[in-house]
Amino acid sequence: MKDVAVAAGVSVMTVSRAFKEDSSVKRETRDHIRQTAEALGYVFDGTASNLRMKRSDFVAVIIPSVNSANFADTVRGLSDVVEARGRQILLGNSDYDVSREEKLIDQLLRRRPEAIVLTGGRHTSRARKLLVSAGIPVIETWDLPEEPIGHVVGFSNAATMEAMVAHLVTSGRRRIAFIGGDASSDTRGADRRRGFVRAMQAHGLAADHLVGIGTPPASMTKGAEAMKQVLRNLPDVDAVVGVSDLAAFGALTECMRQGILVPDQIAIAGFGAYEIASVSVPALTTIDVRPREIGHRTGRMVLSILDGDGAAFPQISKIEPMLTLAESAP
Amino acid sequence: MKDVAVAAGVSVMTVSRAFKEDSSVKRETRDHIRQTAEALGYVFDGTASNLRMKRSDFVAVIIPSVNSANFADTVRGLSDVVEARGRQILLGNSDYDVSREEKLIDQLLRRRPEAIVLTGGRHTSRARKLLVSAGIPVIETWDLPEEPIGHVVGFSNAATMEAMVAHLVTSGRRRIAFIGGDASSDTRGADRRRGFVRAMQAHGLAADHLVGIGTPPASMTKGAEAMKQVLRNLPDVDAVVGVSDLAAFGALTECMRQGILVPDQIAIAGFGAYEIASVSVPALTTIDVRPREIGHRTGRMVLSILDGDGAAFPQISKIEPMLTLAESAP
DNA sequence: TTGAAAGCGCTAACAC
DNA sequence: GTGTTAGCGCTTTCAA
Numbered sequence: 219m220k221d222v223a224v225a226a227g228v229s230v231m232t233v234s235r236a237f238k239e240d241s242s243v244k245r246e247t248r249d250h251i252r253q254t255a256e257a258l259g260y261v262f263d264g265t266a267s268n269l270r271m272k273r274s275d276f277v278a279v280i281i282p283s284v285n286s287a288n289f290a291d292t293v294r295g296l297s298d299v300v301e302a303r304g305r306q307i308l309l310g311n312s313d314y315d316v317s318r319e320e321k322l323i324d325q326l327l328r329r330r331p332e333a334i335v336l337t338g339g340r341h342t343s344r345a346r347k348l349l350v351s352a353g354i355p356v357i358e359t360w361d362l363p364e365e366p367i368g369h370v371v372g373f374s375n376a377a378t379m380e381a382m383v384a385h386l387v388t389s390g391r392r393r394i395a396f397i398g399g400d401a402s403s404d405t406r407g408a409d410r411r412r413g414f415v416r417a418m419q420a421h422g423l424a425a426d427h428l429v430g431i432g433t434p435p436a437s438m439t440k441g442a443e444a445m446k447q448v449l450r451n452l453p454d455v456d457a458v459v460g461v462s463d464l465a466a467f468g469a470l471t472e473c474m475r476q477g478i479l480v481p482d483q484i485a486i487a488g489f490g491a492y493e494i495a496s497v498s499v500p501a502l503t504t505i506d507v508r509p510r511e512i513g514h515r516t517g518r519m520v521l522s523i524l525d526g527d528g529a530a531f532p533q534i535s536k537i538e539p540m541l542t543l544a545e546s547a548p
Numbered sequence: 549m550k551d552v553a554v555a556a557g558v559s560v561m562t563v564s565r566a567f568k569e570d571s572s573v574k575r576e577t578r579d580h581i582r583q584t585a586e587a588l589g590y591v592f593d594g595t596a597s598n599l600r601m602k603r604s605d606f607v608a609v610i611i612p613s614v615n616s617a618n619f620a621d622t623v624r625g626l627s628d629v630v631e632a633r634g635r636q637i638l639l640g641n642s643d644y645d646v647s648r649e650e651k652l653i654d655q656l657l658r659r660r661p662e663a664i665v666l667t668g669g670r671h672t673s674r675a676r677k678l679l680v681s682a683g684i685p686v687i688e689t690w691d692l693p694e695e696p697i698g699h700v701v702g703f704s705n706a707a708t709m710e711a712m713v714a715h716l717v718t719s720g721r722r723r724i725a726f727i728g729g730d731a732s733s734d735t736r737g738a739d740r741r742r743g744f745v746r747a748m749q750a751h752g753l754a755a756d757h758l759v760g761i762g763t764p765p766a767s768m769t770k771g772a773e774a775m776k777q778v779l780r781n782l783p784d785v786d787a788v789v790g791v792s793d794l795a796a797f798g799a800l801t802e803c804m805r806q807g808i809l810v811p812d813q814i815a816i817a818g819f820g821a822y823e824i825a826s827v828s829v830p831a832l833t834t835i836d837v838r839p840r841e842i843g844h845r846t847g848r849m850v851l852s853i854l855d856g857d858g859a860a861f862p863q864i865s866k867i868e869p870m871l872t873l874a875e876s877a878p
Numbered sequence: 879t880t881g882a883a884a885g886c887g888c889t890a891a892c893a894c
Numbered sequence: 895g896t897g898t899t900a901g902c903g904c905t906t907t908c909a910a
Contacts, residue, residue: 228896231889244895261682269595269596270888271902294641309639311627329594329595442827559880561881562879564904565905574879574880594904596904597903600905
C-alpha cells in the first residue's frame with residue numbers, strides 16, 4: 219500500500235480510503251489511485267486489515283463430510299447468503315468424529331471467525347468450552363440438541379423417522395427392517411434408528427430387524443450389501459427403511475438384481491430426498507429435510523445476529539421435514 | 549497473549565515461544581504457561597501471527613461446485629494432504645462461470661494464500677494477470693490447458709471421450725447420441741462433446757445426435773429429460789453417451805420407464821465413475837478420472853513447491869483416466 | 879533460557 | 895478532502 223501511495227503521490231491513508239466504498243476521497247484521486255494500484259498489480263492485504271479492524275469476515279462451518287450431497291447443499295445455501303454480504307466460508311470436515319471436530323474448532327477459532335456453524339448437537343466437553351469462550355455466535359444445525367450452545371436450525375431425526383414408520387405401517391407393512399445407523403459416531407443416523415425402534419414398538423411391532431452398515435457415511439454400495447443380508451437372513455421382511463436415500467437405493471438395486479419386486483414384495487423408503495430418490499425406478503419414498511433451506515436460514519440467522527437485530531430470529535428455528543411419497547413405498 | 553503473560557508472570561515473548569513446538573523454553577515454564585492459557589480460555593490469534601510471519605497457511609481452491617461429488621472428492625483428497633501439514637483449505641465455488649471465478653480469485657488472494665488451485669484452464673485475462681502477479685504457485689486441475697499458468701494436474705477431456713467412443717464403435721454401435729456439453733460455461737463438458745464429435749467423424753460416423761441439457765451441472769433429471777428427446781426424435785439410436793454418469797443414469801431410468809432394454813436395444817455410457825455407475829442395474833460403463841488422486845497429487849505438489857524441492861514434480865502431471873466396462877455398454 | 883524493542887500492513891482517531 | 899500518529903497481536907532480532 220505504501221508503494222501505491224508513493225506511486226500515486228498521496229499518503230497511505232488516502233490509498234486506504236480509496237479502497238473503501240463510502241469514504242471521502244475526491245473522485246479523481248480515487249480513480250487515479252485505483253488505476254495505479256491495478257498497474258502495480260497490488261492486491262489488498264486482508265490479513266492486516268482484519269487484524270486492525272478486529273473483523274475477519276469469516277464464518278466457520280463444520281460438516282461431517284463435503285462428500286455428502288446433503289451437507290454440501292447446506293453449505294451451499296449458507297454460503298450463498300453470507301457471501302452476498304462479503305463474508306467468506308471457512309470449511310472443515312469432521313469425518314463424523316467429535317474429537318476431530320474438537321481439533322477443527324480449535325484450528326478454525328484461531329482464524330477468528332465471526333460465527334461458527336456446526337452440524338449436530340454432540341460435542342466433546344472441551345469443544346463446548348472453546349465454543350462458549352470464543353464469544354461468537356454458535357449455530358448448531360441438522361439436529362435439535364438437548365442443550366443447545368447458542369442458536370439452532372434443525373429438526374428431530376428421531377421424530378422424523380417415526381413419521382416414516384407410521385406411513386409404512388398405515389400402508390400395511392408389518393415386518394420392517396432398518397438399514398444403517400449402527401455407528402456411534404453418526405449421531406444423526408443413530409437418532410433415526412432410535413426413532414425407528416421407538417415407532418415400531420409404539421405400533422406393537424418387533425423392531426429386531428436392524429442391519430448395520432458400519433462407519434459413516436452410508437453409501438449405495440453398503441446399502442446393497444445390507445440388503446443382501448436382509449434377503450438372506452430375514453426372508454419375511456415386507457419393508458425396508460434406509461438411514462439415507464443412498465442406502466435405500468443400494469437396497470433397491472439388490473432387489474432388482476434378485477428379481478424382487480418393489481414395492482409389491484418389499485417396500486423401500488429412504489431419508490434425505492437426494493436426487494436419486496426422484497429419478498430412480500421405482501422412485502423412492504423419502505423424507506425431504508430441506509438441506510439448502512437449513513443453510514439459507516442459518517445464513518440469514520448469522521447475518522442478523524452479526525449485523526443487526528439478533529432478536530429477529532428465535533433461538534431455535536425448526537425445519538419441518540416433508541414426507542415425500544413415491545412408487546417404492548406408496 | 550499479554551493477559552496470559554501477566555497471569556503467568558512472564559513476558560509475552562515467552563508465551564509466544566511456549567506455543568511453538570521447538571523453541572527454547574524451560575519445560576516447567578511452558579507447562580505453566582499452557583495451563584494458564586487454557587484456564588483463561590485464551591485462543592491463539594492466527595491473524596496476527598500470519599501478518600507478522602507473512603505466512604497464512606492457506607491454500608485457496610476454486611471448484612465449479614461443491615455439490616458435484618467428483619469435485620468434492622478432489623477437494624477432499626487435497627485437504628487430506630495439505631491439512632496433515634498444517635495448511636487450511638480456503639474454498640470457493642465458481643458456478644462454472646469464469647467471471648465469477650475472477651471475482652473469487654480476487655477475494656481469495658486478499659487472504660494471502662500460499663498457493664491457489666483452480667479447476668480447468670480457461671480464465672479471464674484479468675484473472676490470469678492476478679494469478680501471475682500474486683507470485684504464488686498456481687495449479688490448474690481437471691484439464692490440460694493449452695497455456696498453463698503454472699503447474700497442472702489433469703487429463704484431456706476430449707481425448708478421454710474419444711476412447712469411450714472408440715469402445716462403443718468397436719462393440720458394434722454406430723448411431724450414437726451424446727447428452728450434455730452444450731453450455732459454453734462448462735468447458736470440460738464442451739471438451740468432452742468435442743472429443744465425441746471428433747471421434748465419431750474419425751470413425752466415419754455421423755455426429756449429429758447431440759442433445760443439450762443447458763446450464764451445468766448435468767443432473768440425473770436433465771439426463772432423463774434428454775433421453776426422452778432422444779427416444780422421441782432419434783428412434784434409430786443404438787447408444788447414448790452422457791457427459792457425466794449422472795446424465796447417463798438419468799437416461800437409463802428413462803429407458804427403464806419406457807421398457808427399452810439396456811444394453812440390448814440401446815447401450816449407455818457415462819463419465820466420471822460416480823458411485824451410481826457401479827451400483828445401478830445395469831451397472832454403467834464409465835470413465836474413472838480418479839478425482840481423489842487429482843486432489844492427492846495436487847496436494848503433494850503444493851507441499852513440495854512450498855516446503856521443499858519444487859523440482860520433485862514435473863510442471864505437468866498427467867492423470868490417466870481408466871475406461872471401466874460394465875453391463876450398460878459391455 | 880528469557881526479555882525489550884521494533885515492525886508486519888492496515889485503519890481509527892484526530893488534526894489541518 | 896487529505897495527512898499524521900498510534901496500535902491491532904503477534905514474531906524477529908538483538909541483548910542479557
